[in-house]
Amino acid sequence: MTDQRHLEESTGREFEARVERVVDDGPTSRVVLDRTLFYPEGGGQPADHGTLTGEETWTVSDVQKTDEIYHTVEGDGPSVGERVVGEIDWERRHAHMRYHTAQHLLSAILFAEYDALTTGNQLHDDHARLDCGYDRFTREDLDDIEARMNELVEDALDVRWYTLGRERAERELDPERTRLDLLPESITEVRIVEIGEAQPDSDGRGKPGDPRPVYDRVACAGTHVENTAEVGRVEVTGRETRGADEERIEFVLEDE
C-alpha cells in the first residue's frame, strides 16, 4: 500500500519514491508509487497535479485512489523499479488547502449558529461551494456568515491533524458533525482535523472559560493550512436553492 505522506506532511512539495506498478491505459498510464505526497481526489478536494521525474519528466494530470493511489501520466510513464522525484504543483495545492480550511470554518459556523448540517462540498483553486440542510438563507444571513468566517481568519487559529483510534473518535467527536457510523467497519483509525487551540491535559474539547478552546474537530482526510490566517479574506458570493430544505453557499478567497 502506498505510504500517503501528505496525510502528515501536508506542506511537503517534493519527494522521492520507487515505481511499484504501471498500468497501461493506451494514451496514458497510471503509476503506483511506494510513497506519495500527491493528494488523490476526495472529500470535495480535487487531485493534485505536478510532475514525476526519472529517466524523463512526466506530467501528473490526475490522481485517484481506489485499491491503490494511481498517478495518471501521458505515454508509457516510468518503468517498474525506477526511482522518481515527485513534485506537487504547489500553487494549485496551496489554494486547495486554503479553501478546505475555509470550508471547515463555514461548516462549523453553519452547524453552531444555524443548526445546518453540511451535506456536500466542492472545492476548486479559485472558488468553492457547500451544500447544507437549511430552508433559506437571507442576504443578511450571508453577510453574517461572511463576517464570522473573517473573524475566525483574523483570530489566526492553529489548525492541526492527527489520527485517533476509531473507538476514541466515536466517543469524542460530535456524531452529528462527523458521521463515523457511515465509515466501513474495516476503518480502525480516523484522521482528525482540529481548529483552535488544544488544551493540555484536557479531552481536547476546551472548557468553558478557556480563552481559545478547540473551535472545530471533525474527521477529514484532506490537506489544510496550519493557521486560519493563511486562508485570507473570505467573500460569500451567493446562494441557491438545491431542493426542499437544502441550500448551496458559494464563496471565494482573496488572491494570495
Ligand SMILES: [Zn+2]
Ligand atoms: Zn475536510
